[in-house]
Amino acid sequence: xITARLLSWGNYPPFPQVPLACHWRGDLPDQLALSRxxxxxxxxxxxxxxxxxxxxxxxxxxxxxxxxxxxVSADWIAGVLTAEAGVTLExxxxxxxxxxxxxxxxxxxxxxxxxxxxxxxVHGKNHHRRGTFGRHLRRFGLLRSDTGRLTCSPGEHTxxxxxxxxxLGLTGLIEWAEIQLMPIQASQIKFVxxxxxxxxxxxxxxxxxxxxxxFCVSWIDCAARGKSTGRGIYMASDFASSGTxxxxxxxxxxxxxxxxxxxxxxxxxxxxxxxxWRRAPRARKFGQVDYDxxxxxxxxxxxxxxxxxxxxxxxxxxxxxxxxxxSGIHSLLAAIAESGTGSFLAVLKRCGxxxxxxxxxxxxxxxxxxxxxxxxxxxxxxLFPRLDAIVREAGGRMYPAxxxxxxxxxxxxxxxxxxxxxxxxxxxxxxxxxxxVTQ
Amino acid sequence: xKNILIIGATSAIASACARLWAAQGASLFLVGRDTGKLEALxxxxxVRGAAAAHAWPMDAxxxxxxxxxxxxxxxxxxxxxxxxxxxGTLPNQAACEGDAALTLREFTTNGTxxxxxxxxxxxxxxxxxxxxxxxxTSVAGDRGRPSNYVYGSAKAAISVxxxxxxxxxxxxGVSLTDIRPGFVATPMxxxxxxxxxxxxxxxxxxxxxxAGIERGADVLYTPAFWALIMAIVRNIPRPVFKRMxx
Numbered sequence: 001x002i003t004a005r006l007l008s009w010g011n012y013p014p015f016p017q018v019p020l021a022c023h024w025r026g027d028l029p030d031q032l033a034l035s036r037x038x039x040x041x042x043x044x045x046x047x048x049x050x051x052x053x054x055x056x057x058x059x060x061x062x063x064x065x066x067x068x069x070x071x072v073s074a075d076w077i078a079g080v081l082t083a084e085a086g087v088t089l090e091x092x093x094x095x096x097x098x099x100x101x102x103x104x105x106x107x108x109x110x111x112x113x114x115x116x117x118x119x120x121x122v123h124g125k126n127h128h129r130r131g132t133f134g135r136h137l138r139r140f141g142l143l144r145s146d147t148g149r150l151t152c153s154p155g156e157h158t159x160x161x162x163x164x165x166x167x168l169g170l171t172g173l174i175e176w177a178e179i180q181l182m183p184i185q186a187s188q189i190k191f192v193x194x195x196x197x198x199x200x201x202x203x204x205x206x207x208x209x210x211x212x213x214x215f216c217v218s219w220i221d222c223a224a225r226g227k228s229t230g231r232g233i234y235m236a237s238d239f240a241s242s243g244t245x246x247x248x249x250x251x252x253x254x255x256x257x258x259x260x261x262x263x264x265x266x267x268x269x270x271x272x273x274x275x276x277w278r279r280a281p282r283a284r285k286f287g288q289v290d291y292d293x294x295x296x297x298x299x300x301x302x303x304x305x306x307x308x309x310x311x312x313x314x315x316x317x318x319x320x321x322x323x324x325x326x327s328g329i330h331s332l333l334a335a336i337a338e339s340g341t342g343s344f345l346a347v348l349k350r351c352g353x354x355x356x357x358x359x360x361x362x363x364x365x366x367x368x369x370x371x372x373x374x375x376x377x378x379x380x381x382x383l384f385p386r387l388d389a390i391v392r393e394a395g396g397r398m399y400p401a402x403x404x405x406x407x408x409x410x411x412x413x414x415x416x417x418x419x420x421x422x423x424x425x426x427x428x429x430x431x432x433x434x435x436x437v438t439q
Numbered sequence: 440x441k442n443i444l445i446i447g448a449t450s451a452i453a454s455a456c457a458r459l460w461a462a463q464g465a466s467l468f469l470v471g472r473d474t475g476k477l478e479a480l481x482x483x484x485x486v487r488g489a490a491a492a493h494a495w496p497m498d499a500x501x502x503x504x505x506x507x508x509x510x511x512x513x514x515x516x517x518x519x520x521x522x523x524x525x526x527g528t529l530p531n532q533a534a535c536e537g538d539a540a541l542t543l544r545e546f547t548t549n550g551t552x553x554x555x556x557x558x559x560x561x562x563x564x565x566x567x568x569x570x571x572x573x574x575x576t577s578v579a580g581d582r583g584r585p586s587n588y589v590y591g592s593a594k595a596a597i598s599v600x601x602x603x604x605x606x607x608x609x610x611x612g613v614s615l616t617d618i619r620p621g622f623v624a625t626p627m628x629x630x631x632x633x634x635x636x637x638x639x640x641x642x643x644x645x646x647x648x649x650a651g652i653e654r655g656a657d658v659l660y661t662p663a664f665w666a667l668i669m670a671i672v673r674n675i676p677r678p679v680f681k682r683m684x685x
Contacts, residue, residue: 021626021629023451023626024475024476024479025479026473026475026476070479070480070482070483071482071483071485071486071487072479072482072483072486073482073485073486074485074486081486083486095486095487095488
């Protein structure tokens with residue numbers, strides 16, 4: 001078979017998905033009905049950039065919506081764009097930037113589809129100002145196996161609108177969506193950066209600078225121990241007020257094959273992280289970069305997930321709410337450093353209090369820590385239980401889009417609205433994730 | 440900016456080409472069977488930067504409808520710089536073997552309807568004394584294989600027709616590009632047991648096609664490595680070839 005092996009981005013858990021490619025909106029009702037009839041349940045699959053099992057169908061047969069990739073309309077005066085669900089954020093940027101518009105919210109990869117961005121209610125470096133992707137969603141078309149086609153907006157089928165934002169693709173097939181873009185004068189980014197020696201310094205920097213800037217994010221050295229726990233590099237930025245409106249077509253490297261074992265191990269990890277941290281300026285430094293290298297540094301290395309070898313990896317993103325954040329993040333980092341595992345890119349970000357319409361939207365006021373772990377037996381039996389306990393204790397939660405391990409109990413505790421989503425779930429749709437945490 | 444006529448515009452390869460032309464600001468006249476799909480394409484190409492995009496529903500096997508389509512396109516665009524013929528089906532070889540009427544229908548869709556279109560287009564471009572015609576054929580036309588010789592022979596008929604027509608149009612300053620794609624991941628090939636390593640994406644194939652038409656290429660294998668594969672396939676001695684399962 002030609003395309004018969006779709007996995008999630010983490011290549012773990014290893015359940016290859018058989019795709020049914022969806023090219024035309026007109027064909028979707030038949031394709032959904034056929035999948036239901038033959039496989040019982042199915043799941044919409046976009047770019048497959050969810051890390052864990054939230055994009056894997058319980059039946060291992062998905063409806064592949066990436067080929068549904070046409071624009072529907074664009075109003076370049078108001079910055080309102082309508083597109084089919086399989087259009088990627090990269091494709092949106094390529095048409096929007098020349099007209100002076102950018103995505104109101106973008107995650108760290110531009111290869112996700114519009115449908116995927118909604119289904120996971122993605123967030124980005126400006127969460128403290130603009131909230132999640134779902135905040136900027138005006139309407140979408142939903143196809144359900146039981147009720148057929150519906151148009152949902154904050155004022156129309158509100159319950160389904162809210163359930164679909166962050167609804168993990170379970171409430172129906174998003175056929176198209178209309179989003180509000182954000183005006184920009186230039187596509188370049190002006191930034192300020194400074195390294196910090198520990199978590200206290202991070203929170204001080206964040207308190208001082210987050211409010212003044214559109215985008216804020218920190219890289220953190222997850223291998224640093226003792227007094228250095230939580231050291232990292234802080235970056236805050238805004239779109240430049242003058243410059244050019246240029247669509248970047250960056251030169252791309254590809255990891256051509258999967259090495260026989262993970263290239264990320266405790267040695268390479270410590271060495272890389274130390275070097276990376278030392279390279280960053282001790283004093284505050286200002287600069288300018290293009291939007292592509294700022295928002296999507298990893299997109300320039302295609303198939304970077306292969307560096308973790310054939311066993312794959314698990315990414316986790318933990319959110320520790322408000323006042324518990326400082327001690328909670330510190331405990332997480334100490335436990336991770338002690339374990340000797342972790343990743344080159346661990347990301348720390350404070351989330352704001354802009355509410356999302358999404359029932360199961362991940363971000364809340366607090367601090368999130370995201371990082372990868374090469375898949376090993378020990379990770380699952382030793383480290384994750386420890387980290388999960390810290391998060392539980394602090395009243396935090398984990399991000400379903402980046403999860404392949406959280407217990408059903410933790411999920412149901414930290415997402416109490418799950419039962420509302422379950423009640424609104426399309427009976428023809430079920431993911432491995434949903435089955436794992438609710439059944 | 441360029442004015443472009445596309446027949447079989449809803450095919451994956453043609454749509455991918457149309458997107459590249461739209462991004463250049465071209466005006467497009469899109470011909471296909473399904474009005475709903477054509478309208479979706481028109482909307483998409485408009486957002487991608489097309490100066491204009493028009494839809495014209497027509498079944499390419501309806502030969503009598505060809506002149507009216509051409510006239511409508513000329514009225515909409517003024518003139519054609521490029522005409523791309525991209526419609527086609529992938530016949531079920533086994534079914535064709537037991538059904539002469541089906542074989543002839545498939546041959547009409549993939550072969551003679553294209554020849555009919557080329558007849559009217561050639562006269563048009565010859566009078567215009569400029570422009571480029573391009574036809575999507577297939578590597579399958581290079582040699583008849585037991586697994587799909589109905590499709591292959593229809594495509595071969597077009598390729599031979601083009602060989603002659605090209606020499607005629609050359610004198611009028613018109614180029615004629617015979618595009619021979621290998622395996623491309625499209626709705627037409629979905630579900631076929633084709634080797635994944637040889638599958639190309641429509642976007643990559645389209646980039647080569649648009650560039651090839653631009654420079655007036657005669658025969659264009661896409662992806663390029665198919666030129667080598669087909670050179671080998673063409674040179675397998677018949678006594679060996681007839682024993683192979685291809």
